[in-house]
Amino acid sequence: MTNIVSTRLLILGSGPAGMTAAIYAARAGLSPIVVQGIQPGGQLTTTTDVENYPGFRDVIQGPWLMEEMQAQAEHVGTRMMWDHINQVDLTRRPFVLKGDSGEYHADTLVIATGAQAKWLGLPSEEHMKGKGASACATCDGFFYRGKKVAVIGGGNTAVEEALYMTNHSHDVTLIHRRDSFRAEKILQDRLFANPHIKVMWDSEVAAFVGGGTPEVLVGLDIRYVKTGAISLLEVDGAFVAIGHSPATELFID
Numbered sequence: 027m028t029n030i031v032s033t034r035l036l037i038l039g040s041g042p043a044g045m046t047a048a049i050y051a052a053r054a055g056l057s058p059i060v061v062q063g064i065q066p067g068g069q070l071t072t073t074t075d076v077e078n079y080p081g082f083r084d085v086i087q088g089p090w091l092m093e094e095m096q097a098q099a100e101h102v103g104t105r106m107m108w109d110h111i112n113q114v115d116l117t118r119r120p121f122v123l124k125g126d127s128g129e130y131h132a133d134t135l136v137i138a139t140g141a142q143a144k145w146l147g148l149p150s151e152e153h154m155k156g157k158g159a160s161a162c163a164t165c166d167g168f169f170y171r172g173k174k175v176a177v178i179g180g181g182n183t184a185v186e187e188a189l190y191m192t193n194h195s196h197d198v199t200l201i202h203r204r205d206s207f208r209a210e211k212i213l214q215d216r217l218f219a220n221p222h223i224k225v226m227w228d229s230e231v232a233a234f235v236g237g238g239t240p241e242v243l244v245g246l247d248i249r250y251v252k253t254g255a256i257s258l259l260e261v262d263g264a265f266v267a268i269g270h271s272p273a274t275e276l277f278i279d
């Protein structure tokens with residue numbers, strides 16, 4: 027029999043947005059339920075240093091911050107549910123949400139499902155996922171200790187990921203398709219001051235190249251956008267850091 031949970035307010039997602047909503051709702055006496063999803067704590071649990079959260083002069087850790095937010099939300103009366111929602115019906119009331127572990131009926135729904143990392147969309151990238159192609163340096167960087175790595179992108183995420191990877195590797199190449207970064211100036215200053223990072227400007231990844239048995243990433247075919255010329259960059263790991271797209275497929279139509 028399906029386990030049905032009924033609530034006045036259901037909050038979908040347990041990142042900073044979901045936790046903030048939960049703290050306000052619980053303090054308003056709405057007894058909210060947070061469905062945490064497959065990434066309890068959200069994206070900040072995949073990073074280390076956070077230095078722009080107001081109120082902390084020193085650098086704090088993303089996973090710690092999210093534990094604190096969850097503890098505060100629970101302390102003021104939020105109930106956490108360990109489930110992932112894969113179906114919603116918003117045409118009737120109460121709203122009906124179906125998850126892996128049960129069904130939820132909610133008078134009100136707060137959607138705080140955040141975002142997912144974007145990929146380049148190359149067939150060779152898909153093939154090399156888990157064999158050297160990653161979209162999260164803080165999750166997978168450790169596996170490339172002492173190896174050659176590349177980071178792809180030009181915004182804050184790419185520059186942060188390149189800087190982070192120098193904790194593991196002294197041979198980090200940042201590949202960017204333009205001739206300047208969009209990243210914040212303070213991050214760019216740190217990047218240019220770091221002797222372990224070199225930048226390939228006006229360059230994009232044409233293909234992820236595998237080799238060996240079992241197959242692993244051995245390099246990237248890099249296209250110089252001004253001439254179209256392709257050259258091989260030998261790397262053991264490649265981190266795609268080109269931003270995020272909203273996790274809203276559940277609400278299509």
Ligand SMILES: Cc1cc2nc3c(=O)[nH]c(=O)nc-3n(C[C@H](O)[C@H](O)[C@H](O)COP(=O)(O)OP(=O)(O)OC[C@H]3O[C@@H](n4cnc5c(N)ncnc54)[C@H](O)[C@@H]3O)c2cc1C
Nearest residue numbers: 039040041042043063064065068069070073111139140141
């Ligand atoms: C590596 C990295 C470093 C970062 N560093 C910083 C930083 O230093 N400073 C800063 O300000 N920002 C930083 N950010 C950005 C910050 O993490 C995000 O802006 C923030 O996490 C967004 O919060 P959110 O609550 O909207 O969503 P998210 O954190 O994306 O959380 C989404 C939540 O929704 C849940 N969810 C999704 N789909 C479902 C579903 N179908 N059913 C149930 N639950 C679902 C997930 O499990 C997750 O709990 C960083 C991001 C990354 C990836």
